[in-house]
Amino acid sequence: MVLEQPPVIINLSPTITELEEEHDLFQVAVEQFLIAADVLGLDNDMRKILSHCQREVIVNFPVEMDDGSVEVFTGYRVQHNSGPGPTKGGIRYHQSVTLSEVKALAMWMTWKCAVVGLPYGGAKGGVQVNPKLLSQAELQNLTRRYTTEIQPFIGPNQDIPAPDVNTNPQIMAWLMDTYSMNVGYSVPGVTTGKPIVLGGSEGRNEATGRGCVFAIENAARIQGLDLAKSSTVVQGFGNPGSVAARLMAELGSAVVAVSDSRGGIYNPNGLDLDAVSAHKARTGTVVG
Amino acid sequence: MVLEQPPVIINLSPTITELEEEHDLFQVAVEQFLIAADVLGLDNDMRKILSHCQREVIVNFPVEMDDGSVEVFTGYRVQHNSGPGPTKGGIRYHQSVTLSEVKALAMWMTWKCAVVGLPYGGAKGGVQVNPKLLSQAELQNLTRRYTTEIQPFIGPNQDIPAPDVNTNPQIMAWLMDTYSMNVGYSVPGVTTGKPIVLGGSEGRNEATGRGCVFAIENAARIQGLDLAKSSTVVQGFGNPGSVAARLMAELGSAVVAVSDSRGGIYNPNGLDLDAVSAHKARTGTVVG
């Protein structure tokens, strides 16, 4: 098969950590900002203000492990700029989370909200932990204690977390429950991405992958590409990647290759995505 | 003159920054703690908890300069351990302040309160600025904005600042006034080291130097030295150094040498401290 046009490559793998080994991520984010600032002709004062994060909170907190021992974890919550309104941004659990990474992500949240006109500033949080090494009980203990520690800095009018890498609706439910217990009544507005039964938004699960495809559609329109004649390659077949793959297929694009952290698969005539998803649900990977 | 015993050397110069160029100061503090923990036989969980700071807050805030431009400064407030009660610790203004230094100083405040049985945990704050380059108006603007930024984390029942390197009763008065204005009524308890007319403690000005001499007296008693026959050398003739020198002289010790950042002076028969202080007040240094 001869491709008339190069495939649409959707890269959703979390390669930040590799990058970061060589570069300070926040420094990268500031440099990006300064390029944009030149384009926008921002004055010097505004550049100084926007190239810093307003508030960076680091909390070190003990968690009881299942074996009765105590581990101390380091958590972050950074608010880049509260000018436009409450700040907003996810919380990630990853062994390589650093303050610099969280600061960069908080800054990017400000830009993301600004380009679509949402009245939010950017924020981000994280805990330095490999959640795959924790039991559910430990994960719950960690989430509840981290929530209590950052409680003075978050809230529906102040700073609103969301799920991110390795966090999910269950973790947001624990966060919301902890916050609500501590103030003495239910506060659903303290987080987004909570389970729908607790007031979460419908469609949020697919939102990241769908937004990715919205961007592809607009890019294709501007460049005059016909997606129905395109092929698609997805690097990172997790939640957003698999949603994006399915939506590209619905637009008529042949999804010819997908990969995850264990490897990739390729079929020049297009993969059977239902079969791939079923395989991944069963084995944990698209490979094999 | 032949000295019968080596002089008492009082070193009060802020040599932390030189040290820090080679070592991470918080790492030094943790190592010191672990040595003490071995002596105390502390269990592993307690070591993990106490070798971290509970809460570290970094704020980046704009200040309007006298020429109308804006500078963004980085301030810190670290609370090491709130177990014993409200946390307590000074705020320093210095161009080489780092998070690691503030964390180390906060930890040391916990130990200092604990060894004398005060029901306080340790804290410390700082702003990365060379205050000697600022006008009084700029210094006031910086102090008021920094206070506003850390306001949610301090208070009479929570965390109580104090003067430290390059901060003084005037700066504590601005801090207290800003905090009080923001809550709508006067809160003298939000800081110590404020001017006596605003409720500051008598004797606080001399407290650091006097505490230093208390330690010397106890050490001399234990080692069987007679301070009345001793001589004294003071490195760092600032507020605590000049007070310590005067008190050593009152105990009968000959203060034979004093120095500051510009150099030192020596008189084997003992210096005339009133004359030295007057000279320093006039010229800014003990030299010349």
Added chain:
Amino acid sequence: MVLEQPPVIINLSPTITELEEEHDLFQVAVEQFLIAADVLGLDNDMRKILSHCQREVIVNFPVEMDDGSVEVFTGYRVQHNSGPGPTKGGIRYHQSVTLSEVKALAMWMTWKCAVVGLPYGGAKGGVQVNPKLLSQAELQNLTRRYTTEIQPFIGPNQDIPAPDVNTNPQIMAWLMDTYSMNVGYSVPGVTTGKPIVLGGSEGRNEATGRGCVFAIENAARIQGLDLAKSSTVVQGFGNPGSVAARLMAELGSAVVAVSDSRGGIYNPNGLDLDAVSAHKARTGTVVG
């Protein structure tokens, strides 16, 4: 006249108190819940949690009577489950109000909100008093003091009262005014069922009766009954009963009998409801 089908019987008389003489009302509510839990297949943990009320507050408070003496009244506010959001439920004034009754009603409010998908948990309140024995001044004093006592537990984001048996928009206005005075500014969201001029909802007066008829219409549709050919009997011709009667008549049903606590009237050809209402407004009963 031969009825082709048995009449629609609308029973709105407050017979709870009779029932309660023999049964503990909350026990009844829990048993109902457990039947539903079996149908839903709820797990054991969830059954335990939902068969209790989260928070039950009892307040005993003095009220000055018109003759200058003091009476102490017992009031309740129970919040069954705040999981779905703020809790919501009426306040009743009745001499036979008990904690058990208020708990049962709070639990039922959770189910009522849940079946129609409202993001509220259930709550209920009450004061043990026969309001018909109080003057308006005493009723106002009692309402204002009861409101002050439960003020820490209610609020627009926390728990929102409403009128119930023997309470009305005037009492909600006193409640809202007391709450607002105490916090220092107007808080219309602290209660529903207030007078329209203070921000109450239009249509609320008819809402209970109308909801009753909505249920009848749906039941008739499912059972294939033609309401236009039906007759209606209303037991309890108070606010909801008279509204339901009027709406049934608008649907073409002949309202052949209505009753209140003093007795009932019957006309096989249908009653003139305007005349009945006018009679009741004048004499206090439908009888005679």
Added chain:
Amino acid sequence: MVLEQPPVIINLSPTITELEEEHDLFQVAVEQFLIAADVLGLDNDMRKILSHCQREVIVNFPVEMDDGSVEVFTGYRVQHNSGPGPTKGGIRYHQSVTLSEVKALAMWMTWKCAVVGLPYGGAKGGVQVNPKLLSQAELQNLTRRYTTEIQPFIGPNQDIPAPDVNTNPQIMAWLMDTYSMNVGYSVPGVTTGKPIVLGGSEGRNEATGRGCVFAIENAARIQGLDLAKSSTVVQGFGNPGSVAARLMAELGSAVVAVSDSRGGIYNPNGLDLDAVSAHKARTGTVVG
């Protein structure tokens, strides 16, 4: 030229101060209210309550001038009636602001909100200052300090300022920023009339002038006048006056005369409003 009908005269000049020299403005407002109360048949208790302002706050606060000296300014914030909901009203900066004037304006805000059915009570604020004598830095200092002083009495659920005479979106931005800094997170709802980029409403700039023309259109309709055949005279060619003039011209009315505090201009065939505005922008007046 013979006018078929007298011109529409739009008077937007701030002649309150002249009036006030002879009359106490709040007394005037109460007398107006009592006339309306007679028409409405209000009872005596309601007249007593509504003819007073609930809360009148006077603050005297120091501001540092550019030359280092301190001036003490007097500011007001009056809340007439919080019954309908949060109170709402502008803040004016004028050398002749008095408590009586601010009280009258607060009362009028209650009536203005009531006649259009907005769930707000009336409020008003002001500072006794001639803002034209202040530098931008002094104006900012004054605004930030005044905001801090009235902070306990305002807020999105309590009392919401807006621009008024000599205040503008920039001043509201300082107010919002001061309030937000003091509480520690962004509170856009604390004021209306802020810059659109901070969450201000589109169309607000033209709202006062447009509302004026809405009133004229309704009056003309009722009186059977044809505005397309009318001529218009505008006294006070500031923001609302120039907007009203432009909108009247769009309705076909010939704007034959406009004036400001320095004088007026007249052209029986209608003025070129773009030219007039350009002239005023350049010279500060319509004259010359």
Added chain:
Amino acid sequence: MVLEQPPVIINLSPTITELEEEHDLFQVAVEQFLIAADVLGLDNDMRKILSHCQREVIVNFPVEMDDGSVEVFTGYRVQHNSGPGPTKGGIRYHQSVTLSEVKALAMWMTWKCAVVGLPYGGAKGGVQVNPKLLSQAELQNLTRRYTTEIQPFIGPNQDIPAPDVNTNPQIMAWLMDTYSMNVGYSVPGVTTGKPIVLGGSEGRNEATGRGCVFAIENAARIQGLDLAKSSTVVQGFGNPGSVAARLMAELGSAVVAVSDSRGGIYNPNGLDLDAVSAHKARTGTVVG
């Protein structure tokens, strides 16, 4: 009898209102301050700040009278200067209370606290009412509503009322109870001068009269007068006047004349104060 020295004249009658008819009382207070400022050599900025009251709150609030009608009363609470700590000052009920009077009294409270070194700023409050025309029930209603209205501005750490002209421990008990009810728990520190059983201070009842005699003793000592040989005249035989008279008698001074608002009595050999007090308790005056 020939007096060797003129009598000590103790004037405690509330003649402020007469004075005020001719002078604005706050203007008088400012002029006094400026004389003292000259003596102290205060700089210009400090004069400007101290010659104003920081915060002046006026509240107009409805009270239900015994006959069911509503009266609207005007209350004041003025805080002159919160620099030294919480503000402190009495609340008076008098038909001639004005804002100017309350401001003057608040300023004087600052000076009174300062001269004896108490860490309080000055405040004062008042309600424009002739309490002698109110029943106890009306007085209680008025006090409770006034307390609620000024509640946001008072509190143990903020501003602490006390009894003054026509207010007493009972009124302070109502104030404390209202404040406590509104926050939901007991706050004894919100007022001084409450009944001893509620935590009031012993000796407070006699404090004003005793302080007066302390001043006389010091004046006599400085002037070399022997009080045991003096005679005393007391104008205003209310609480402080009768206490002062008794204490002067205990010091050996002959109290030869006392007066109240109805007239005076004179006995050159000294009055029998027990008899005078008993007469006044029975008849309401010293006359007759």
Added chain:
Amino acid sequence: MVLEQPPVIINLSPTITELEEEHDLFQVAVEQFLIAADVLGLDNDMRKILSHCQREVIVNFPVEMDDGSVEVFTGYRVQHNSGPGPTKGGIRYHQSVTLSEVKALAMWMTWKCAVVGLPYGGAKGGVQVNPKLLSQAELQNLTRRYTTEIQPFIGPNQDIPAPDVNTNPQIMAWLMDTYSMNVGYSVPGVTTGKPIVLGGSEGRNEATGRGCVFAIENAARIQGLDLAKSSTVVQGFGNPGSVAARLMAELGSAVVAVSDSRGGIYNPNGLDLDAVSAHKARTGTVVG
């Protein structure tokens, strides 16, 4: 051995539950109060108020057990009267805790504080649980969740818990830590009876037993008994019982019998209390 006088019998066994099987404990407490009220001649209004508890809070809360299942526990916190100041009273964990018992204990705390003149009102709390069936982890989970549920009602200025039956310094430490975590800083004043290292009072451990002996000494003095010639019997050799026994022995009384829930021991010549305590520490009982 012939006793010259009957032995002092100290009964500290928790026999409340047996009593309660037959009587409603709060009813007993009210009856006691009414007897005292007759002696004191209390008026009717005061009797009505004091024979009720101001606020009774019941919380039902889930706790995760070690096996992963959930149990729902019922906790109480009752505040009898906050008139004298903050309320104060212990928290007990017992399977037979009822609302009536907690109400009675809260009322008795008011009387206990009043008779010794402490400025506290009475309160009491409890959880219906047999703590001996819980692991330490479960006990901690239960304590932390109960604390969170009653958090809105307690605090240093509001209501201050303490240890009681089956609760101890460790449990108070968990309570204080939970409260402190939730507000974000250390609040040692939220409870008494915490470990001394966290700010607990020295001597508190012995306080109950010592108070018991103070009462005995006073009774003996009034009755003319010589305790040095007495013998003592202690029923309930727990914390207060063993302390009381030791103190009675120090006063010269022969402690001839002690018992606990498993039985008793008797030695007419006096027991060796150190040996008894050591036996109990080893075996859990005085018997055997």
